[in-house]
Every structure is written in structure tokens, then in C-alpha cells.
Amino acid sequence: MRMIPIALMACLGLAACVEDPEVAGPMAFAQDCAACHGSDAMGAGDFGRTLIRQPPDLTTLARRNGGVFPRDYVMSTIDGYVRGAHFSAAMPVFGAGDMGPTIVVENADGTGTPVPARLLALADYLETLQR
Numbered sequence: 001m002r003m004i005p006i007a008l009m010a011c012l013g014l015a016a017c018v019e020d021p022e023v024a025g026p027m028a029f030a031q032d033c034a035a036c037h038g039s040d041a042m043g044a045g046d047f048g049r050t051l052i053r054q055p056p057d058l059t060t061l062a063r064r065n066g067g068v069f070p071r072d073y074v075m076s077t078i079d080g081y082v083r084g085a086h087f088s089a090a091m092p093v094f095g096a097g098d099m100g101p102t103i104v105v106e107n108a109d110g111t112g113t114p115v116p117a118r119l120l121a122l123a124d125y126l127e128t129l130q131r
């Protein structure tokens with residue numbers, strides 16, 4: 001099982017079915033991220049422009065990472081699990097508690113990692129925006 005069954009797993013796992021990942025990602029982004037990163041994710045939104053450190057363009061994450069979307073980096077940046085020492089304190093930590101029911105995502109070695117549905121939807125959505 002890799003990325004495709006996720007939507008299916010979300011549906012098997014309770015009420016998450018109403019939250020279609022393809023809709024949930026853009027919605028979560030509009031709600032929680034667009035004010036800073038811009039509704040097109042390409043840079044400063046209205047609030048982002050007021051910050052000392054400008055929110056980066058989130059559509060070039062893959063390009064800036066040798067063409068590979070840095071999924072783990074993106075998810076741990078959003079939930080605050082791993083952030084560099086000099087990472088701006090302006091961006092809130094979106095803790096697992098606020099991210100909805102968890103979905104078990106299968107790793108390459110066959111083990112599973114529980115990931116909050118909203119976090120996964122956000123990462124999937126950002127991946128679709130890469131140019």
C-alpha cells in the first residue's frame with residue numbers, strides 16, 4: 001500500500017469519509033495557512049506581509065529540494081515536531097490534537113505511522129501545487 005489507498009483508508013476509518021482529502025486539503029490551507037502564505041501559496045498573504053520574516057513560497061518546495069517534494073519536512077514543519085533552531089516563531093504549531101482523526105500510513109518497510117488526516121491532506125495539497 002502506498003499513497004493511493006489513503007483516501008480509501010480515510011473512508012474506512014469512521015466519519016473521515018465526509019472529509020474528502022481532495023477537498024479537505026485546499027479548505028484547511030485556506031483556513032489555516034493562506035493568510036500568511038497567500039491563497040496561491042506563492043508567498044505573502046495579507047498577514048504574512050506584515051511579518052519580519054516573509055512566509056516562503058510553498059510551490060517551490062520540491063524545486064528547492066532537488067525536484068523531490070520534502071513530505072516529511074513539510075509535515076513536521078506544520079505540526080511543529082521538527083523545526084530548525086532559527087525557524088520563525090510567527091508560524092503557529094498546528095499540533096496533532098487539532099488535526100482530526102489519525103490515518104495509518106504504511107511505510108516502505110511495512111510498518112505503519114499514524115498521521116492526522118488534516119496534516120496529510122495539507123501535505124497532499126501542497127504536493128499538487130509544486131511547479
Ligand code: HEC
Nearest residue numbers: 032033036053054055056074077078086087088090091092
Ligand atoms: C502566522 C503566519 C503563518 C501561518 C498561519 C502559517 N505559516 Fe508557514 N511559515 C510562516 C513563516 C514566517 C515561515 C518561515 C519560517 C522560517 O523560515 O523561519 C513559514 C514556513 C513554512 C514552511 C517551510 C517552508 C520552506 O520553504 O522551508 C512550510 C512547509 C509552511 N510554512 C507551511 C505552512 C502551512 C501548511 C500552514 C497552514 C497549516 C502554515 N504554514 C501557516 C508563517 C506562517
